[in-house]
Amino acid sequence: MVLRYTAPKGTRDVLPSEAEIWQQLEGLFHSLAELYGYREIRTPIFERTELFLRGLGEVTDIVQKEMFTFTDRGGRSLTLRPELPAGTVRAFLEHNLAEEGPVCKFRYFGPAFRQERPQAGRYQQFTQYGVECFGSRDPASDAEVIDLAMAFLERAGLAAVELRLNSIGCPICRPAYRSRLLAYLTARVGELCPLCRERMEKNPLRILDCKSPSCRAVVAAAPLTVEHLCPACAEHFAAVKDYLTSLGRSFILAPHLVRGLDYYTNTVFEVVAPGLGAQDAVIGGGRYDGLIETCGGPPTPGVGFAGGLERLLLALAAAGAGPREKRVPLVFLAPLGAAPKELAVRLAHEMRTTGLRVDLDYRSRSLKAQLREADRQGARVVVILGEDELARGKAALKWLDGGGQEEIDLSVLVAYLREKTCSE
Numbered sequence: 266m267v268l269r270y271t272a273p274k275g276t277r278d279v280l281p282s283e284a285e286i287w288q289q290l291e292g293l294f295h296s297l298a299e300l301y302g303y304r305e306i307r308t309p310i311f312e313r314t315e316l317f318l319r320g321l322g323e324v325t326d327i328v329q330k331e332m333f334t335f336t337d338r339g340g341r342s343l344t345l346r347p348e349l350p351a352g353t354v355r356a357f358l359e360h361n362l363a364e365e366g367p368v369c370k371f372r373y374f375g376p377a378f379r380q381e382r383p384q385a386g387r388y389q390q391f392t393q394y395g396v397e398c399f400g401s402r403d404p405a406s407d408a409e410v411i412d413l414a415m416a417f418l419e420r421a422g423l424a425a426v427e428l429r430l431n432s433i434g435c436p437i438c439r440p441a442y443r444s445r446l447l448a449y450l451t452a453r454v455g456e457l458c459p460l461c462r463e464r465m466e467k468n469p470l471r472i473l474d475c476k477s478p479s480c481r482a483v484v485a486a487a488p489l490t491v492e493h494l495c496p497a498c499a500e501h502f503a504a505v506k507d508y509l510t511s512l513g514r515s516f517i518l519a520p521h522l523v524r525g526l527d528y529y530t531n532t533v534f535e536v537v538a539p540g541l542g543a544q545d546a547v548i549g550g551g552r553y554d555g556l557i558e559t560c561g562g563p564p565t566p567g568v569g570f571a572g573g574l575e576r577l578l579l580a581l582a583a584a585g586a587g588p589r590e591k592r593v594p595l596v597f598l599a600p601l602g603a604a605p606k607e608l609a610v611r612l613a614h615e616m617r618t619t620g621l622r623v624d625l626d627y628r629s630r631s632l633k634a635q636l637r638e639a640d641r642q643g644a645r646v647v648v649i650l651g652e653d654e655l656a657r658g659k660a661a662l663k664w665l666d667g668g669g670q671e672e673i674d675l676s677v678l679v680a681y682l683r684e685k686t687c688s689e
């Protein structure tokens with residue numbers, strides 16, 4: 266029996282019909298982030314496991330259940346990156362990039378891997394685009410990062426999104442809050458879902474954004490992080506909100522938003538889009554003033570976000586929006602006979618070197634069949650090369666967009682096609 270291979274579960278192929286939209290969104294993200302001063306960094310897709318254990322926090326769902334971890338032949342434990350900030354921090358420290366300036370701003374775009382149960386909008390390999398700003402504690406940096414996230418979604422064509430914002434405090438105010446929360450939850454532990462009962466000991470804050478109805482009912486009356494911020498954290502949060510307001514970015518206060526990674530301090534945010542079901546977060550991010558130190562660096566504040574490209578595409582499709590295909594017009598060469606075919610092969614080469622998009626059918630078929638093929642490929646113009654035309658040093662052009670037919674001297678053909686198709 267012949268095996269029919271399929272892509273591993275939780276992964277997806279980007280087919281040629283989708284690739285252009287991907288390229289457009291990737292290009293848009295890079296050019297916009299560049300305007301905001303975020304320079305591109307590309308780090309390996311795997312790192313030493315230790316980096317993620319320390320960076321993301323050993324009690325997070327990602328570290329406990331979702332990492333693709335393997336041992337190399339030298340017995341070292343490696344992990345496919347479940348997100349990109351940890352690797353960015355590692356590279357920042359390894360290459361002493363702090364020497365380049367007090368504030369270093371990075372952007373990235375690439376695959377991430379999590380062993381989550383696949384469902385709509387949730388994959389085991391997905392693509393994250395994002396930015397990280399290291400070295401600034403200023404609330405204006407939080408607002409800048411959020412403004413960039415929103416500007417990107419807007420420019421991508423996703424208008425109806427909701428920005429949810431919260432502050433979860435710092436190592437000074439959080440312990441007291443944690444104790445109060447624990448005391449509250451302990452009294453109602455019987456009503457929590459089994460997972461949250463496990464979380465009680467190690468990560469009670471995470472219970473705040475559990476989706477199970479019984480936990481939601483419990484946390485509805487739970488003490489909130491924003492009500493227990495120390496004066497510095499309260500001031501920081503107020504300033505982030507003021508900056509966002511002055512940038513015209515509306516937000517919804519989400520006092521139960523804590524996010525799934527341990528490294529966050531102060532600002533946390535998520536952008537959700539309609540029509541995505543349970544996996545509705547298209548972007549998530551926040552401030553992480555302790556992460557760089559946890560990863561072995563000097564105390565350095567940081568703030569950033571990441572979004573999933575696959576989810577953005579789903580959200581755009583649900584909204585009937587998104588960038589349009591913008592392909593360079595196609596010139597199709599249709600040679601009729603052996604000598605014209607030889608010329609066509611050379612012409613195609615020459616035309617492509619001048620930037621024209623050119624294709625031809627090597628199967629030496631009838632004019633009718635070649636015209637059908639040109640039409641199927643959406644060609645703008647067909648260059649018909651027959652023995653007769655060649656003998657007169659001419660080519661016949663048939664414009665498939667209704668522009669009729671004409672004869673052109675072969676000597677000016679390339680320049681003429683460039684002028685007609687590349688000026689759009």
Ligand code: HAM
Nearest residue numbers: 348387388391546547548549550551569570571572573
């Ligand atoms: P996150 O919320 O885990 O945060 O992921 C960010 C975004 O990546 C999500 O909002 C979602 O769009 C996408 N995403 C996450 N998991 C999946 C999945 N299994 N399948 C498809 N898309 C997914 C982080 O990763 C943080 N590192 C964000 C950050 C950067 N915070 C500061 N800097």
